[in-house]
Amino acid sequence: MGTSRTLVTISAGLSVPSSTRLLADRLTEAATRALEQAGHPVRVESIELRDHAHAVVDAMLTGFPAGDLAAALETLAAADGVIAVTPLFTTTYSGLFKSFVDILDKDALRGLPVLLGATGGTPRHSLALDYSVRPLFTYLRADALPTAVFAATDDWAGEGDQVNPLPDRILRAGRELAERMAAREPRGRSNPFESTPSFADLLADGGVAP
């Protein structure tokens, strides 16, 4: 039996129920199954951004996250892998999704395997994942997986991509995330100050003798 992993899903859908959440759930199921088949128990934590919408704006105005949002960010800090799914609005990720990313610590996702997903009305927007969502995660130095999953309205009706239907794409992406997560040591909780340089190093960086 392998070591356990924590998978955190971030879903930015605005309606209840939402197709964005549905895609996040399907991807989670695929990744979880693949991890379990490889012998790794999985703990799944879901962050539904709609529940934190007011707190995200509050955090932007006050500079600190409060209440349940603070707990959600701590959950994310202990993740071994992330599934991030946003609806596409006006050619790009939703404002709520970006606002959440904006309050993250700049190192919160560094090196972390992230499976990207998006939902939209028509297949014509599918490349938004690659021209807008992916660069955002590149900037955060996340390990964004090569496969990202876009689901248009037609896909849910089974009338979308007939060559490479949505369930197949979900399975492939889930497996890819599982492989990437299994290959890493579990992260666990980190000491926030472990990377603080000693004062000797701080002085040396400045070229000043104590």
Add this chain to the structure above:
Amino acid sequence: MQFGIFSVSDVTTDPVTGHTPDDTERVRSMLTIAKHADEAGLDVFATGEHHNPPFVASSPTTMLGYLAGVTKNITLSTATTLITTNDPVRLAEEYAMLQVISEGRMDLMMGRGNTGPVYPWFGKDIRQGIPLAIENYALLRRLWTEDVVDWQGKFRTPLQGFTSTPRPLDGVPPFVWHGSIRSPEIAEQAAYYGDGFLHNNIFWPMSHTKQMIAFYRQRFEHYGHGRADQAIVGLGGQVFVRKNSQDAIDEFRPYFDVAPVYGHGPSMEDFTRETPLTVGSPQQVIDRYGAFVDEVGYYQRQLFLVDHAGLPLKTVLEQIDLLAQDIVPELRRIAEAKRPADDVPLNPPTHAERVAAALAAGELGAGHVGGTEDRWTGLRAEEGDPQHLEPTAGRAFGL
């Protein structure tokens, strides 16, 4: 434990009356507030340093120098002095001057500043914030403790044979705090020197404050300045008090709702739950702040922000009276009862205590520059190499 107030010097329109004070009125209010705090019996008045509207406190030592003359007991301090954008040579001179004028009734708190644009106004680069804080403070300390300094660094022109005057009072520099909210590097710096560390937690949940202070305490012990519980710690705070808690809530809400720092964001109820802001009766403030010692250990200084968000001067003075009469005596009693041991400092060190400690340790480094020791105006070349003047330690005591 010391209790005091600190001002960020914001000029904010009073949302109830619509009145906006001009710069002159706001500066004069700050002077009135500081004098009132002294008369009411609070321990500390600290002023911020800002160089951009809507703030008026750009020149802390000018303000504190005046206050040194018109107050009697209160400790005068800063919250904070910008160690990044001020020239450490000017800081050494100005705060030594303040120390002499106030007869040691002062200390100061270093900070990096939180406004990006301020750096280029003073010819500095915000990306160098931490290195500037490290190098400038290292130089400032040398200017206070060594009579003649030769120095070269990354950020300012070199110094050759420079003597900062006046020398620190009795040869002992002012006590220094380091303020930082997010940067463990600054807690590390405070711990390295054995200086005080103030966490201005007014916008932060206690869980974060607790982590930062625990880190500073642990590093203070690591650098051999004493046990972790003996480190000198301060906290920020903000309160709005009326005898009856509902009156406090009703009166403060319009100020809270539109305040530049938190207005239009979380509700007052959410914000007070998550941060030290307490709006209510004196007993509610006592219950909340009396419990902080349980979170961070015994600490030596508690500062309150009371004069912001456009509150009228009269209201601020009433807040000071409520603090001094109905809250501080009880908080002091509670905190001191929770002090873990007699050798955990009750208060931050006073000037007299620091002089006594330096004498005991044989560490009095610098005395006055004066009389025949003036190397520039009274010295002839044949009198020898100025680098080899006798040390003047302890002279101020007539020792």
